[in-house]
Amino acid sequence: MGRSFGSVRMGVKEITGRWERVARTLPGADREAALRVVAMAKRHASEGFYAFSDPLEAAVFSVLIELLKEQDRPPAPPGDREPDPARNRDPEPSPEPVPAREGAGS
Secondary structure (H helix, E strand, O other), rough: OOOOOHHHHHHHHHHHHHHHHHHHOHEEEEEHHHHHHHHHHHOHHHHHHHHHOOOHHHHHHHHHHHHHHHEEEEEOOOOHOOOOOOOOOOOOOOOOOOOOOOOOOO
């Protein structure tokens, strides 16, 4: 016979799946923030398996750990910040004009 209950890890996966679906419906900055919360919740799912019986508790605990770690990080100097590739996309460079060959087309 198989298990009659799901694991905490599987529960966290289900919860974060629902959170991710909702996050994708949000506009701009809210979507980015919500997707970060989803990633934070997933980060410690395996460790939560040992300590919690409630998947939501494990997900929230993981997010809280990651928020505190972000809060405790010293801010990066303005010139040292890596640009967000999704926000700062440079337009595709235009191709170099091909120089005309002498004597062609005469």
